[in-house]
Amino acid sequence: MKILFFGTPRFAEIVLQGLIDSEFKVVGVVCQNDKPAGRGNKLVSPHIVSLAKANGLPVYQFEKLKDHIEDFKTMDYDLAVTASYGKILPKAFLDIKPCINVHPSLLPKYRGATPIQTALLNGDKVTGVTIMKTEVGMDDGDIFVQEKVEILPEEDYVSLLDKLASVGLRLLLDTLKKIEDGTSVRTPQNHDEATFVKLIQKEDGFLDFSQTTESLVNKVRAFVESPVAHFYVGGDLIKVYKAQIGQFAEQAEVGQIVKTKKKLFVKAQDGFFEILRCQASGGKVLNVVDFLNGYHFKAMVVDR
RNA sequence: CGCGAGGUAGAGCAGCUCGGAAGCUCGCCGGGCUCAUAACCCGGAGGUCACAGGUUCAAAUCCUGUCCUCGCAA
Numbered sequence: 001m002k003i004l005f006f007g008t009p010r011f012a013e014i015v016l017q018g019l020i021d022s023e024f025k026v027v028g029v030v031c032q033n034d035k036p037a038g039r040g041n042k043l044v045s046p047h048i049v050s051l052a053k054a055n056g057l058p059v060y061q062f063e064k065l066k067d068h069i070e071d072f073k074t075m076d077y078d079l080a081v082t083a084s085y086g087k088i089l090p091k092a093f094l095d096i097k098p099c100i101n102v103h104p105s106l107l108p109k110y111r112g113a114t115p116i117q118t119a120l121l122n123g124d125k126v127t128g129v130t131i132m133k134t135e136v137g138m139d140d141g142d143i144f145v146q147e148k149v150e151i152l153p154e155e156d157y158v159s160l161l162d163k164l165a166s167v168g169l170r171l172l173l174d175t176l177k178k179i180e181d182g183t184s185v186r187t188p189q190n191h192d193e194a195t196f197v198k199l200i201q202k203e204d205g206f207l208d209f210s211q212t213t214e215s216l217v218n219k220v221r222a223f224v225e226s227p228v229a230h231f232y233v234g235g236d237l238i239k240v241y242k243a244q245i246g247q248f249a250e251q252a253e254v255g256q257i258v259k260t261k262k263k264l265f266v267k268a269q270d271g272f273f274e275i276l277r278c279q280a281s282g283g284k285v286l287n288v289v290d291f292l293n294g295y296h297f298k299a300m301v302v303d304r
Numbered sequence: 305c306g307c308g309a310g311g312u313a314g315a316g317c318a319g320c321u322c323g324g325a326a327g328c329u330c331g332c333c334g335g336g337c338u339c340a341u342a343a344c345c346c347g348g349a350g351g352u353c354a355c356a357g358g359u360u361c362a363a364a365u366c367c368u369g370u371c372c373u374c375g376c377a378a
Binding site: 035036037038039040041237239247248249260261262263279280281282283284285286287289290291292293294295296 | 305306307308309310315316317318328329330331342343373374375376377378
């Protein structure tokens with residue numbers, strides 16, 4: 001079975017790698033356009049482009065799929081697979097060949113672009129992966145298979161994404177086999193139970209210490225890749241990559257910074273938010289011990 | 305040429321304005337103290353101050369160029 005793959009970020013990369021290694025033949029990769037990024041605003045290709053090229057696969061980066069329907073019609077493939085492609089596929093494309101999607105949530109829960117972050121933000125203990133038919137509506141197609149995945153307390157966006165992607169890959173390969181055999185079965189979603197996730201804005205990463213330590217830690221876990229949980233002290237930006245609910249028996253005002261030789265806390269609504277890994281502007285991401293060795297606090301209360 | 309910060313012991317930083325013996329914290333090695341610690345004391349090893357030129361009696365420090373890292377914006 002020849003597969004045309006649609007996907008852009010890391011989640012898609014993991015799935016694509018698995019497909020390449022499988023018995024199925026990937027005939028091409030469609031991903032988003034190169035974008036100006038980083039210092040100098042140089043044009044940067046999505047990571048997945050190098051993976052595709054390293055495996056000799058043609059890469060298609062179309063501004064609008066709608067304008068390339070004829071191109072797709074002439075392509076030699078049997079089935080399209082989407083995984084975090086990042087764009088809605090037009091009906092004209094979906095009408096050409098069947099298309100299935102890998103979605104990292106227990107649909108109909110968490111439809112949309114940020115299911116993994118949302119599960120972490122909400123402090124969920126369980127999430128999952130769903131293989132479903134790609135339709136015009138957002139993540140509302142019939143379900144082939146779904147599997148629960150436990151979220152461990154120390155898990156963050158990156159580790160959870162890896163776990164979900166590898167489960168998703170296994171389920172996808174399973175489903176592809178069944179489709180090939182003609183034994184696949186799919187059931188409609190219960191649309192009444194559907195929930196939708198929000199897109200993430202940069203300011204969503206701001207740590208407001210009037211919130212609970214648990215919600216702050218969840219924010220760190222969810223946003224570790226982007227936009228990264230952060231706050232300001234004395235005008236300096238501090239990004240937090242790893243944190244936990246701290247154990248510290250002292251009184252302090254909300255937003256006050258408390259440090260010992262090897263530990264760094266910020267008082268939050270209901271306790272101490274302990275920073276384990278962070279970064280100041282211009283510096284590298286550091287474990288808290290290294291950070292404390294050199295960083296000079298310009299204030300001992302976070303900026304509002 | 306989008307804006308900005310930085311490269312100094314294994315790690316994180318200070319020193320640079322105003323040129324004149326390489327310093328702090330952590331780690332490491334050795335010793336000591338304590339019922340105990342989110343601890344403490346003594347000693348030790350470890351650095352071509354990113355690289356290359358230039359100015360000077362003298363450069364981590366001033367000037368020029370190169371390489372690398374990071375924050376912002378998009």
